Amino acid sequence: MMYSQFASVYDELMQDIPYPAYADLIHTALNGLSDKRILDVACGTGILSVILAERGANVTGIDLSEEMLTVAKKRAQNRFPSLQFMHQAMQQLAVPDQFDAAVIPIDSLNYLEDEQQVNQTFKGIYDALLPGGLLLFDVHSTFKTDVLIMESPFTHVSQDISYIWETEEGEETHSVHSDLAFFVREEDGRYIRFDEVHYQRTYPVMKYVEMLERTGFTVERIFADWEDEAPEEESERIFFQVRK
Structure with missing residues (x-):
């Protein structure tokens, strides 16, 4: 996927995502955020x-896209100059510190191509967490x-x-190829077009549980669609809260 132009429109496309609710989930699981060290995996534009x-955490963000990180650094530079951003792929995580918690927000894990990369990501995060550390995704x-x-x-x-977003089934079970054509208005009123091709793949809930437990995590909670309710047949977004 090419992110150089996508980074410029990302914030508008994500404006309906309840990011403060994500922070609330982490706050509750950690009994507060003040002075907690948190790794934001696939942090996007920050x-x-x-x-x-803003809630007192010491945050390190990683992302595969240098363009996304450029936006993230600009967002943070005036108010939070100590906020660190690193250019890394999540499945090749290499951070010098250990953290109280890690978060992989907004289906970012689904951009990994196969089960091996998911396992590599879980292992890297497990090693980067302090004993008792939280992973939420x-x-x-x-x-x-x-x-x-x-x-x-x-x-x-x-x-x-x-x-315009068109999709077709991928070759692997529960995978999707997306073709997106963007039309962005320039200052002179003209529109420019650019195209994106995205691939995402997910797995059944119990497959994630199997991979997490094999890594060494203990599953604390599985819930769906921003509610404190167990996933149902037509749930759309599944959350996992696990501990090292």
Whole structure:
């Protein structure tokens, strides 16, 4: 996936994501955020990183996209100059410190190509956590990849950004290929087009549990769709809260 242009529209596309609710989940699981060391994995443009820093956490963000990190650094530089951002792939995690918690927000884990990369990510995070450290992440449900996302095309129209999103099943079970055409309004009123190709893959809930437990994590809670309720057949976003 190429992120150089996608980074410029990412914040608008994600404006409906309740990032403060994510921070609330971490706050509750850690009994507070003040002075806690948190690793924000696939931090994107740093939206959640900054919210966590606002609540007193010491945050390190990693992301595969240098363009995303450039936006994240600009977001944080005036108010939180100590907030660190590192250019890394999550499945090749190499951080010098250990953390009280790690978070992989907004189905970022689903961008990994295969089970081996998921296992590598879990192992890297496990090693980066202090004893008793928390890992919180969310993924697409199989219902979302197999049914809801297949109902494309989807469209989005706003004053400055529009897109057409088309999907097709990937070769692997519960995987999706997405083709997105973006139309972005320039200052002179003209629109430029750029295209993105995204691939995501998810697994059944118990497969994630198997991978997590094999890594050494203890599963504390599994819930769905931002609610404190167990996943159901038509849940869309599945959350995992686990401990080292």
